[in-house]
Amino acid sequence: MRLGLKAAAVAGGLALAVGCNRAPAAAPKDALQLAFRDDGLSVVEARGHRVFQERCATCHGAEGRGDGQNAYNLEPQPPSFQESLAKLSVADRRRVIEAGTAALGRSPLCPPSARSLTPDDVDALLAWLEVAARPAPAAPEPTRRRRVVR
Amino acid sequence: MGPLKPGGLGRGVSSGLQWLFAAVSLALAGSVLWAALAEYRAEWRVTQRRFRQVEGHLTGAANSGADERERPGLQQIWLPDIDRVDRCTSCHLGTGDPALKDAPAPFRPHPGRWLETHRPDRFGCTSCHGGQGEATTFRGAAHRQGANGAEPVASRELMEARCGTCHKERSPRGAPWLVRGRALVADRNCAACHELPGFSPVADVRAPRLDGLARKVSPAWLRAWLKGPRAYLPRSRMGDFRLSDSDVEALSSFLTGQPQPIALDTADWSKADAERGGEVFRRSRCVTCHEVNGRGGTLGPALTHVGAKTSRDWLYSWIRDPHRFQPKTLMPRFRLTDDEARDLAAYLSSEFGDSPKDFHASDAPPAASLFAEGRRVYEKRGCYSCHDLEGFPRLARIGPKLATVGDRLLEPAPLVARGLAATLPNWIYAKVRAPDTVLDGARMPTFGFSETEGASLAVALLSLRAREMPAARTTQDPVRPPYEPQGEFGALVRRYRCLTCHSIQGTGGTLSTVALDRIGSQLRREHIEAFIQKPYGIRVSLQERMPHLNVAPEEARVLAGHLSTVMVDDALEAEVPSDAATVARGRQLFERSGCVACHIAGEKGGYVGPELNGSAARLKPGWTVAWLMTPQKWKPGTLEPDCGLSRADAEALAAYVLSLPARKAKGAGR
Numbered sequence: 001m002r003l004g005l006k007a008a009a010v011a012g013g014l015a016l017a018v019g020c021n022r023a024p025a026a027a028p029k030d031a032l033q034l035a036f037r038d039d040g041l042s043v044v045e046a047r048g049h050r051v052f053q054e055r056c057a058t059c060h061g062a063e064g065r066g067d068g069q070n071a072y073n074l075e076p077q078p079p080s081f082q083e084s085l086a087k088l089s090v091a092d093r094r095r096v097i098e099a100g101t102a103a104l105g106r107s108p109l110c111p112p113s114a115r116s117l118t119p120d121d122v123d124a125l126l127a128w129l130e131v132a133a134r135p136a137p138a139a140p141e142p143t144r145r146r147r148v149v150r
Numbered sequence: 151m152g153p154l155k156p157g158g159l160g161r162g163v164s165s166g167l168q169w170l171f172a173a174v175s176l177a178l179a180g181s182v183l184w185a186a187l188a189e190y191r192a193e194w195r196v197t198q199r200r201f202r203q204v205e206g207h208l209t210g211a212a213n214s215g216a217d218e219r220e221r222p223g224l225q226q227i228w229l230p231d232i233d234r235v236d237r238c239t240s241c242h243l244g245t246g247d248p249a250l251k252d253a254p255a256p257f258r259p260h261p262g263r264w265l266e267t268h269r270p271d272r273f274g275c276t277s278c279h280g281g282q283g284e285a286t287t288f289r290g291a292a293h294r295q296g297a298n299g300a301e302p303v304a305s306r307e308l309m310e311a312r313c314g315t316c317h318k319e320r321s322p323r324g325a326p327w328l329v330r331g332r333a334l335v336a337d338r339n340c341a342a343c344h345e346l347p348g349f350s351p352v353a354d355v356r357a358p359r360l361d362g363l364a365r366k367v368s369p370a371w372l373r374a375w376l377k378g379p380r381a382y383l384p385r386s387r388m389g390d391f392r393l394s395d396s397d398v399e400a401l402s403s404f405l406t407g408q409p410q411p412i413a414l415d416t417a418d419w420s421k422a423d424a425e426r427g428g429e430v431f432r433r434s435r436c437v438t439c440h441e442v443n444g445r446g447g448t449l450g451p452a453l454t455h456v457g458a459k460t461s462r463d464w465l466y467s468w469i470r471d472p473h474r475f476q477p478k479t480l481m482p483r484f485r486l487t488d489d490e491a492r493d494l495a496a497y498l499s500s501e502f503g504d505s506p507k508d509f510h511a512s513d514a515p516p517a518a519s520l521f522a523e524g525r526r527v528y529e530k531r532g533c534y535s536c537h538d539l540e541g542f543p544r545l546a547r548i549g550p551k552l553a554t555v556g557d558r559l560l561e562p563a564p565l566v567a568r569g570l571a572a573t574l575p576n577w578i579y580a581k582v583r584a585p586d587t588v589l590d591g592a593r594m595p596t597f598g599f600s601e602t603e604g605a606s607l608a609v610a611l612l613s614l615r616a617r618e619m620p621a622a623r624t625t626q627d628p629v630r631p632p633y634e635p636q637g638e639f640g641a642l643v644r645r646y647r648c649l650t651c652h653s654i655q656g657t658g659g660t661l662s663t664v665a666l667d668r669i670g671s672q673l674r675r676e677h678i679e680a681f682i683q684k685p686y687g688i689r690v691s692l693q694e695r696m697p698h699l700n701v702a703p704e705e706a707r708v709l710a711g712h713l714s715t716v717m718v719d720d721a722l723e724a725e726v727p728s729d730a731a732t733v734a735r736g737r738q739l740f741e742r743s744g745c746v747a748c749h750i751a752g753e754k755g756g757y758v759g760p761e762l763n764g765s766a767a768r769l770k771p772g773w774t775v776a777w778l779m780t781p782q783k784w785k786p787g788t789l790e791p792d793c794g795l796s797r798a799d800a801e802a803l804a805a806y807v808l809s810l811p812a813r814k815a816k817g818a819g820r
Contacts, residue, residue, distance in 0.1 A: 028571040032579040035605035036307040036327070043306050044261045050326060055789060058758050059747065069691060073756040074747055100744070100791075108744030111791030116782055120263050 041131065048128025051121045055113065064132040074109055085133035093129055097122055193287045197241040197256065198222055204253050205244075224286065227274045232619060236274040236283035238291070245270075277619070278312050280304040295573075299560060307609060308575055311556065314613025318348055318626040331610025334603055338387065342535040343549035343594075347614065348626075353544070354478045356387060357536035362475075364406040365414055366464045372402050373511035380598050381509040382459070383452055385441070388536075389595025392586060397527045403516035404524025411540060412475060415467040417492040422462075427497025430490050435697040438661075439481070439650075442502070447694060449480055449650065449661065457503030465495035473645075480659075482647035485700035531593060549594065554616040564588040579608040633657035639712035646699050654717070661694055663785070670714040671722040672773040679710035688768075690750075690757040724772030726801045728809065736806025743793055743803075751810055758789060764812025774804040 041049060053062055059074060061067035064081035071077050085093070095103045098114035117125070189195075225239040244250035244257040251259055268278060276283040281303035285291040292302040304312055310325040320336070321329045335341070339356075341349035363372065371382075376398045379386040393401065437446035440453045456465070467474075469491045472481045486494065528534070532548030555578065562572035565588060570576050577588055583604040585592035599607065618624070633655040635643040643649060649658035654666045669678070683706045685696035701709070726732075745751065748758035755761070765774075778800040781790035795803065 028566070029569055030571040030573070030576060032573075032575045032605055032608055033305060033307075035579065035601040036305070037602075042261065043309075046306060047262075047324060050324075054787065058789065059756075070748065070756045070758050073754075102742065102744070108742055109747040111744060111747070112793055113791065115792035115794055123262065 041128070044124050044127045045131055046128075047121070048124035048126070049131075051117065051125050052128055052132075055116070056125075059110075064129075076107055076109075078110075081129065081132040082135055085129060090126065093126055094122065097125055194224065194237075194240045198243065201241075201243045201257055204257055205250065208253055209249055227270055229272070229274050232274070232277065233617070234274045234276060234283055236270075236276050237286055238275040238279075238281075238283060239270075240286060241288075242275075272623070277316075278309060280309070280312060295571075302573075307605070308612065311575075311609045311612035314610065315556070315615045316619045316624045318624055320348075320627055322625075327606050327609040328613060330602075331606035331608070334599075334607055335610055338597065339536060340552075343532055343547055345547055345551040345553060347553050351535070351547075353536060354476065354538050355480060357538075359476055359538045360405055360533075361408055361538075361540045362410045362412050363408060365410055366460050368513055369402060369406060369515055370511045370513035371459050372405065373398055374509045376401055377511065378509075382455060382506055385448065385452065386598070389597040391531055391595040393527075393531075399516060400520040400524035401527045401533075402524070403518060403520035404528055406516055407518060407521045407524075408539065412467075414461075414463045415470060416463050417466050417488065417495070419462060419492070419496065421489075421492070422496035423493050424497040424500045426490075427493035427495070428501065430486065430494045431497055433698050434484060434486075434494075434700075435695055438694050438697050447661070449659075453498060453502055455502055455504060455506050455509075457499040457501065458505040462495050462499045465498055466491055469494055480647060480650040482650070482697070482699055483645050484697075485702060485705075531595075552611060553614055556612045556615040557617070564590075575608055575612055578611050579604050582607045582611075630656045638708050639716075642701075642705055642709055646701065651694075651696070662696070666713065666717055668717060668719040668722065668773075670716065670718040671720075671770060672777075673768060674770060675710050675714040677768045678713055679706045682706040682709055688760045690761070722770070722772045722776050724775065726771040726775060726805050726808070728805050732802050732805045733809050734806075736802035736804070736809075739795075739799055739803045740806050743791075748789065751807075761813075762807050763810050765810060766808040767812065769808065771804055771808060774808060775800045778803055 039046065039049075052060070052064065056064075057068055059068040059070045060078045060081070061071065064085075066078040066080040068078065088096070092104060096110060097117070098112060100108060100112035101110040102108040103112075113122070222240070222243060224237060225243075226235055226237045227239065228235050239245060241256050244253055245260045246265070248259050250257055264278075274283060275281075280301050282290060282292045282296070282300055289297075292300050294302065296302040307327050310328040313322055313325045314328045314332075317325070320332050335346060335349055339352055340346055342351040342353065367375075375382055376391070376393055377395075378390055379388045380390060436442075436453070439447040439449035440451065441448060442453050444454075446452070460468075469484070469486065470488070471483055472479050473483055528542075529545065532545075534542055534544055535548055556574075558574060558577075560572065560574045560577055565572045565577055565580065568580075568587065570580065580588045581592075581594075582597070583599050583601075584596055585594040586596070633649075634640070635649075635654070648666070651659045651661035652664065652666050653659060653662075673681075681696075682699075682701050683703065685698060687695050740751070745762075746755040748756040750756070750761040751763065775797070777784055777790070778793075779795055779797065780792060781788050782792055
């Protein structure tokens with residue numbers, strides 16, 4: 001009798017598990033949205049990431065880990081944002097972007113960009129730096145629900 | 151019960167009517183109450199009450215007074231000229247209030263500065279975001295998905311398609327998927343088969359002429375190619391037409407049966423030296439345009455298996471003069487001696503002679519009896535759209551018009567059958583990547599687009615809508631007549647195909663980052679003349695280098711002469727002071743500005759920008775000053791920082807840079 005109950009419970013559990021597993025598989029796949037490879041970034045953060053990859057990644061690396069192709073030519077070398085950025089206030093980050101590292105009295109290797117970027121680009125860059133400063137994984141987990149209207 | 155018990159006739163009937171009346175009255179009262187309650191609890195009212203709480207919480211009690219925002223009521227932006235009624239701001243109440251930046255989802259201010267350039271009172275919300283603007287509920291507005299085909303609110307990427315409905319230029323800023331998609335539409339010559347507003351067909355540039363095919367390739371190669379081009383060229387620009395074996399046979403018969411108008415040159419192959427040919431191959435920098443074993447450029451076809459495709463004679467003839475076979479090809483006519491061309495052909499034949507895996511077919515000559523059937527296939531599949539063939543007319547475009555493809559009526563069944571979300575973006579994405587899976591009997595070939603390419607194309611195509619903004623609110627690229635170089639200079643520009651990579655007055659390629667419009671004021675004439683004859687890598691990190699075309703000295707003189715006298719900007723012609731004090735001040739500026747992060751000066755420096763040692767032999771001083779003052783003006787997107795230098799500072803910096811001596815060993819000799 002107890003065995004029967006157990007078996008029923010296991011079977012029920014299995015059925016439930018199968019049912020649960022099936023449910024998402026049956027949902028229609030938005031293949032295009034998957035091809036966009038949701039990086040979990042908002043519109044502004046994504047723009048910041050693009051600006052970063054265009055203008056900064058040569059030295060700082062595509063994700064800001066300090067491993068750009070030109071990094072090894074530099075003395076001092078660019079740091080990894082995950083380790084260093086937290087020490088820099090948002091106001092100081094803005095100063096570095098706009099007026100270069102020289103504005104903070106550091107080495108002058110990171111150039112000023114105030115005239116090369118639009119104010120929107122600078123805001124977007126700052127927004128993405130928030131993401132880059134987070135400890136790994138740099139981007140939020142992809143399972144998070146997409147923010148459609150931000 | 152008393153009043154309900156009157157005596158007399160029809161008592162039962164009357165009592166029944168009374169009951170009915172009572173019930174109806176109650177139902178009416180109930181429905182009135184319900185309607186009032188429903189109106190009170192309408193989604194947008196509940197949201198507005200929640201907004202009040204959030205706003206009070208975030209901005210403090212000071213703001214709790216009865217201002218005009220106390221009861222915002224149903225909001226709407228009515229734009230009769232573009233036929234829009236957008237009620238989005240009934241719930242999105244904080245769009246213009248930066249103080250609410252930490253508010254929860256529907257109440258946050260609009261990010262960025264987009265609203266400054268796209269004022270809501272001119273464009274509404276749905277012009278950019280999509281969705282159902284008239285709705286007053288979350289579901290009705292189609293935030294997640296639209297009911298019955300109603301257009302939903304666009305995701306971050308699909309919003310770029312909406313950018314593209316008004317921004318018709320080829321590369322709108324800030325829309326990377328759209329820019330990639332439009333570049334792909336142009337590059338893959340989609341307009342050859344489809345009518346696409348803003349794109350014109352380009353024939354005879356990349357698709358080879360098909361006359362004389364029998365002398366170029368073997369029947370086995372032709373059959374295997376027609377059956378699956380990507381087995382030979384993984385990045386083939388020609389799609390896989392999914393031809394049946396009988397169609398392949400017929401098409402092979404038709405193509406090999408064409409006349410052979412151009413006689414091939416032959417060489418004495420016993421004297422060929424493949425090793426010397428390899429030197430020519432490397433020296434000429436063929437890999438700038440041609441991929442070999444997975445590395446190299448993409449302007450021309452990959453050469454990894456070229457020896458298995460064409461005969462030595464054909465390669466030799468083509469290298470000697472590609473323009474004879476393909477008048478508009480992108481490939482320059484290198485100035486090689488006959489021996490060099492022969493050795494190069496021998497090298498290509500032997501070094502790249504292996505046939506790709508899974509690329510086999512019968513080598514028997516196709517039956518001539520299938521010629522007429524082959525012509526029918528050629529016509530039916532629209533081969534003439536890209537290829538030229540003597541005597542074959544360029545017929546009407548074979549594909550459907552795509553001018554309003556973004557409004558296409560969706561046939562959901564094929565998507566549903568494949569477990570895909572039944573939306574138009576998904577359908578277009580599936581169609582461009584695998585046409586036959588969502589459309590029975592599709593004639594469009596499978597181009598093998600990657601996921602990213604397919605998604606980019608979907609965004610570009612979805613930007614083609616029937617409903618458009620008034621022309622005054624759209625933007626497009628300026629129309630410029632194509633530049634046609636003339637005279638002796640023009641003949642050389644065409645021979646060496648300078649405009650495959652460089653551009654003049656907006657005409658030409660983009661591989662070179664140097665437009666030639668004012669090159670004569672940027673660079674010294676002697677440098678131009680020497681560089682054309684013996685190009686070298688000025689920027690170390692740049693992979694694409696100018697090919698070594700073997701331009702003859704007198705040709706280089708003509709080219710440099712024209713560039714230095716015609717392609718100039720008088721405003722850039724100026725001298726800079728070169729006294730010791732100015733140079734010293736320039737040196738200070740140089741060190742203070744961190745120029746060595748990107749430029750090699752002396753022994754040290756980065757690999758991003760050009761080496762600066764010996765730049766006086768290259769750069770003109772007036773240009774150097776102008777460049778340092780406003781680099782983005784001359785080359786949008788350049789990494790060179792705009793430090794906001796004054797003219798005096800820029801002159802001092804230029805004086806220092808131009809004073810740097812050339813390094814001894816490297817530089818000139820490369």
